[in-house]
Amino acid sequence: MSDVPHTPLLDTVDTPADLRKLKPSQLRQLADELRTETISAVGVTGGHLGSGLGVVELTVAIHYVFNTPEDRLVWDVGHQCYPHKILTGRRSRIRTLRMGGGLSGFTKRSESEYDPFGAAHSSTSISAALGFAVANKLSDAPGKGIAVIGDGAMSAGMAYEAMNNAEAAGNRLVVILNDNDMSIAPPVGGLSAYLARLISSHEYLGLRSLAKRAIRRVSRRLSSVAGKAEEYARGMATGGTLFEELGFYYVGPIDGHNLDHLIPVLENVRDAEEGPILVHVVTQKGKGYAPAENSADKYHGVQKFDVITGAQVKAPPGPPAYQNVFGETLAKLADADSRICAITAAMPSGTGVDKFAKAHPDRAFDVGIAEQHAVTFAAGLAAQGMRPFCAIYSTFLQRAYDQVVHDVAIQNLPVRFAIDRAGLVGADGATHAGSFDIAYLATLPNMVVMAAADEAELVHMTYTAAEHDSGPIALRYPRGNGVGVELPQVPQKLEIGKGRIVREGKKVAILSLGTRLAEALKAADALEARGLSTTVADLRFAKPLDEELIRRLLTTHEVAVTIEEGAIGGLGAHVLTFASDAGLIDAGLKLRTMRLPDLFQDQDKPEKQYDDARLNAEHIVDTVLTALRWNEAAVADGGVRA
Structure with a gap:
């Protein structure tokens, strides 16, 4: 680790208002110091590095040219x-990134x-950004909406x-x-920078607008021919045909690390009377830090x-990661089954599909950031006899819920x-936590929902899913x-739909789904030490439920507790519904459900998050003892146990 770097110019900038007091000739030094500070901070905290380094100059230029925060x-x-x-008043806390009580690793309205x-x-x-822009336009308020979107997100x-x-x-x-992958534009230089300044100028934009209005006045036939000719010529010069077709004035491509190119173009765009405008900026992920430049993916x-x-x-060194267990298991299964395919949406290494792709490249598909397409693509493969x-x-997967319902279920x-990242995820916080999939999948007819208690169970469930041809099936793992x-x-x-007894007892039943099983077993040890004989069941399936097993446990134990790494509406809700429909909820039963709290949990260490959610062994014990004490007090008072 290194000490905080020497950044004399950055030290004078706390907000963009301070930045805008600098001379243009000072911005290069500021960008260099900002890059150094970013590297230093992430070295302490971990987090996303390459993408931030790629937009240092762009960040400086945007805040220098536009009037943030009035411009959104x-x-x-x-x-x-x-x-x-760092440039917007949070430098003093930047070394708390992704920590409990610290800065979020993403933008957050409540933060600034x-x-x-x-x-x-x-x-x-x-x-x-369109919403901000139109709201300001309708209310005649100042301010633009500015969206910075990567070429990957454009998929x-x-x-x-x-x-x-x-x-x-x-x-x-x-x-x-x-554009940080050079996936759209060729290398850019002085000529393209000159063209960008030219076509973003007030005079040129005005001529383009005048030409459009003139063309609309001529006949449809002439308009069509002229429009296509003008579009073709402009597209050859700038590459912006697609964006122009969508109604944007296209500017670029320009070098996103050259402030002498960026600043005048953004100033032209800021002052333009025509719009909307798309500025195509080419950057390098990991720019300015050799390890990140040389290994952009690893330093993402x-x-x-x-x-x-x-x-x-x-x-x-420790046990293998769940996604690697899944990817390697699937690759082995595909060795013997040519129908097995793997699809991911821009997360091959995060899901283990990279392991599969290495063994079976022709059957691995990374569709980009396009989850809706991924699901329906998989549906088409399945309809044609493949095993996707x-x-x-x-x-x-939440982004593709409509496709899960209509195109699959x-x-x-x-x-x-x-389903990777099921449950809480630590430093990535609420936006990346897998809190809702049990609830949103187990409610669907035809759907099978499994949750692996450990890596061995994940192997079995991957094979079970591969062999399941009678409808959709999901397996979740953390x-x-x-x-x-x-x-x-x-x-x-x-x-399908059958759980297992991991430990047999008589008085207390813990019905676990997923990797809280280890905590359930710890809780059983603590309860046994108190003289409370405890059964622990790994239900394996949230849907269909093992009704025979659940009925037996609810009718032969005084207290039953369900536990899951999911939000309300999941396993506990389905067990309660079954118990109610089956007439099992009577004076002799104490049934409690344990699940994630009804709130979005901020980033922290996973063990702290689960402790805050009251899903650890001590909380299982407390839930059981509270239920028993309430039960005993009711009996002592001559009341009815309920």
């Missing part, structure tokens, strides 16, 4: 916002007036839906396309690291959903490493 700046996804946070819109999922920025349809509607904002909307999200060497602090696994984080297609159990050499096909 929306960062798409938000993982590139660390330099922005310079974060007008929270963003941690992709492709929402243009819609939000999602929502970005184009917003752009198609953007004409209503006029010159109040500015979209900055941060990093652990704490040594700033001098770039070496990340490695966790001690759609591997998506729980929180990202209603048609009863055997799409396999591998972020992080397994618990250290031995992985099976030969996977078992689980009976």
